[in-house]
Amino acid sequence: MAIFQARTLLSRSFSTLSSHPLRVCVVGSGPAGFYTAEKMLKAHQEAQVDIIDRLPTPFGLVRSGVAPDHPETKIVINQFSRVARHDRCSFFGNVTLGSSVSLLELRELYHVVVLAYGAESDRALGIPGEDLVGIHSAREFVWWYNGHPDCKNLDLNLKNTDTAVILGQGNVALDVARILLRLATELATTDIASHALAALEESSIRKVYLVGRRGPVQAACTAKELREVLGIKDLCIHLQEADLLKTPKDEEEIKNNRIQRRVYELLYKAATTGPSHPRSGQRELHFVFFRKPDRFLESDERKGHVSGVHFEKTVLKDVGDGKRIAVGTGQFEDLECGMVLKSIGYKSVPVDGLPFDHQKGVVPNIRGRVLRNTSGDPTLLEEGLYVCGWLKRGPTGIIATNLYCAEETVVSISEDLNLLASKASLPKPGREGLLHLLDNRKVKFLQFSAWEKIDSTETRLGSLKNKPRDKLTTWEELLKVARE
Amino acid sequence: MLVSRVSRAGILMLRGLSRGKLTPITRAGYIQRPYGQYLQPWFERQTETKVFQGSIFLKHHNFSTTTTANASEEGSEKEETISVTFVDKDGEEQHIKVPIGMSMLEAAHENDIELEGACEGSLACSTCHVIVMDMEYYNKLEDPADEENDMLDLAFGLTETSRLGCQVIAKPELDGIRLAIPAATRNFAVDGYVPKPH
């Protein structure tokens, strides 16, 4: 069956391509991967682009990160699908770099390999108690409510506590807070995973603390997300007015930065206009500033479970370059809670044979060209190997950032190809070779048409429940429907 | 006075830089390019301003009697259009006619002009960012709503006359408007990326 698949694919590709195509492989089908593919197809008429992803489903964090109540943000999937259906482009899901195929193999098969496989791990705090039950990374929680097949069975208990602490104040933290605090009836009509909706319907969490190590002027979120969380129906917002006092340095920061200014203004307004006392049972959101986690507290009654966070109060300290970091003051304070979500940033993971900067959690690169090591020496390049997206820049930036990031990487690729054009470049097996290799290894890759089956099944199931889609959330279900 | 407006826009471009979520570029490196780039055509235009304004006035006048009085109400098929110029990343100009009521994003797409529109006009992406090249035209637009400003916050290479292409709707007063598609990518490439220090 795989062989037959391979044959039809090959005949298609050969009919539309010259005999000497430029073989390009993009690893990862998130925004960075799709924008790279789109721009490569456009810039190089002779390019044949294969996108591989470890999941049967494409689109990366647009599917497994972007919040279920943000359907407009996911519209970009239309554009990505057009790329996937392009004559010279193919998608191969269920193919993992590192286990299905190695980096070395890909580089032998293709002229150009672009790694855009994102950031699938978490920054750690490195403080005592981080392993207690009830502490999760925001990434796992997000994967869980978005139906990522690796987190369906997350050991999450929303019924044994009324208080959750979220560490970090970036947009992911706000997403997570919103999902915990919005009425489940409002989430019911989104594409939230059914298991998550069921758990949230029964959730006993009423109080959420969003804790930042710096002040309201430095909060990492953006105005859109903040406006949204502040506007949640029937939610009581708490902020210490004292935290909103600005120092001259804060004033300067605000003056120079539009996002920070607008975020601060929203917080200020919330502090000065909100109702101060919650009705009984009303949900509460507390913004807490200038606190950094020092250790997690273990419950006396339930061994191994978290019962709170021990925080150290902080002040800001200048470290040059306009940068201000949080430093402890030696004063401490506890916050009781039964659940903690660490939302302090994602982190990329290396694969075999890939230069990696473990400190920054990115692949060392210059404008997308992979460097042999972290010395920064621009002459030591890995030929034909490029990066894009979160793996290249670190885990920040919105979908659009990856558009510019991809353009930069593609410009680098094009410059290098121009130089190479003078030398005769060897033909490479590309897709044919990849499919042969996967076939030999009995790796059952899935094409875009398989995703289209998943897509239509999900949409059909969703329409029965008045949801835009009802996601398939286990590997078994996904693979079954994909192979129907 | 015109000159001071331009430089003001330049300074605000500098101020408007977000803190690195989308602007991985050094400040000094940034202003040079777009500022210089837009300055050029902007000044050139000043020499033809009088003729130009005259024609706008005429058109405008026309519209206030015909368009608003009946045409739009009756949905007459005779489509009223305005002229719009898009200036792309390389400074190439494209002149198009845009029917009243159509967004600049749709108009660009109908004319194969490369303006991104990841969220297809639903105010959720900021990729349709355009820079109104003339303050006078910018002032004819309604102020951006909070929601548009929230997305503009994240636009790459924000300037004081930045708008989202999907939110700018053709109306008679905008006849002759010139919109630049920011050369953000070039800046991204030239200045390299400095990740946000977290």
Ligand SMILES: Cc1cc2nc3c(=O)[nH]c(=O)nc-3n(C[C@H](O)[C@H](O)[C@H](O)COP(=O)(O)OP(=O)(O)OC[C@H]3O[C@@H](n4cnc5c(N)ncnc54)[C@H](O)[C@@H]3O)c2cc1C
């Ligand atoms: C929770 C959350 C919410 C967000 N919400 C928004 C939002 O509302 N609006 C917005 O503009 N931005 C949002 N973002 C940011 C946006 O999602 C990212 O900027 C973007 O997805 C990064 O793109 P990427 O392609 O680098 O990585 P990803 O999107 O993570 O894509 C990586 C892909 O690589 C695949 N992969 C991983 N490892 C391998 C491997 N070994 N082999 C093969 N494939 C592999 C993964 O399956 C995935 O498909 C959000 C981010 C998060 C975390």
Ligand SMILES: NC(=O)c1ccc[n+]([C@@H]2O[C@H](COP(=O)([O-])OP(=O)(O)OC[C@H]3O[C@@H](n4cnc5c(N)ncnc54)[C@H](OP(=O)(O)O)[C@@H]3O)[C@@H](O)[C@H]2O)c1
């Ligand atoms: N709707 C949207 O547009 C949307 C939604 C979700 C995500 N995104 C984007 O996705 C990217 C990732 O978001 P994110 O929230 O994961 O990252 P982020 O914006 O970088 O925020 C990380 C947060 O964690 C804090 N932090 C980091 N290390 C810490 C430590 N050791 N101890 C305590 N706090 C620590 C940071 O505080 P400091 O500031 O002090 O370092 C910051 O508050 C962002 O660019 C975001 O804009 C966008």
Ligand code: FES
């Ligand atoms: S197209 Fe997304 S904001 Fe305009």
